[in-house]
Amino acid sequence: MASSSGLEIAGIDAGYGAVRVLQGVSLSVPPGQTVVLLGTNGNGKTTLMRSIMGQVRPTAGSIRATLDGQTVDLLGLEPQQVVELGIVLVPEGRRLFPRLSVEQNLRLGAFRATARAKLDENLALCYEMFPRLAERRSQLVGSMSGGEQQMVALGRAVMTAPRILLVDEPSVGLAPILVSRTMEMIALMKERLGLTVLMAEQNFHQAVKIADRGYVIVHGHIEFEGESAEALQDNELVRQVYLGL
Secondary structure (H helix, E strand, O other): OOOOOEEEEEEEEEEEOOEEEEEEEEEEEOOOOEEEEEOOOOOOHHHHHHHHHOOOOOOEEEEEEEEOOEEEEOOOOOHHHHHHOOEEEEOOOOOOOOOOEHHHHHHHOOOOHHHHHOHHHHHHHHHHHOHHHHHOOOOEHHHOOHHHHHHHHHHHHHHOOOOEEEEEOOOOOOOHHHHHHHHHHHHHHHHHHOOEEEEEEOOHHHHOOOOOEEEEEEOOEEEEEEOOHHHHHHOHHHHHHHOOO
């Protein structure tokens, strides 16, 4: 299943009050690709994700999505309107409901009309892709490990029937082996659902395993664009920041 959905971000300035976090940020997320936004903490990755979702209002620039051949301007839309288009964020820290069960958390993902119509189908797909969740569907999410909770967060995104998936810092707080599994799960979701993916991540070694292309953000500026995973690995800036070379 090939995706026909993409994102084009051009010249975005955004921040919080008088603090400008993003300055002239431009990047492209072509249909059907996984694009990684690499950067250490505090460089603007989350602010960009929130800008796409309508949670932060950019003061300059444009954010446009292509969906079924139609271009939609996302600036000015409320977060729920962005989600209705099929653009979904898995936030840093997962933001689950700890006192609800796995299945209750998953079902809460199916709140847009398109997703409600496919609720049973997508729930079955969740349990097929993530068998651990099927085994623990009645367990309270707050009693699960970090890796299992990340699985629930990704499953909840599946339940929204997404077209473009944004994933913010999926590796935070996870042991290395769980980070690797999480990346594999994101790659599986992309393949099974025909998604376009933008992932913000600071774990370079794991992120490039599933990346088609990527960007490095430093102090709110895009400092490097790599048109392939190999280009990212060969870049001098990446080698200094991530590999200590």
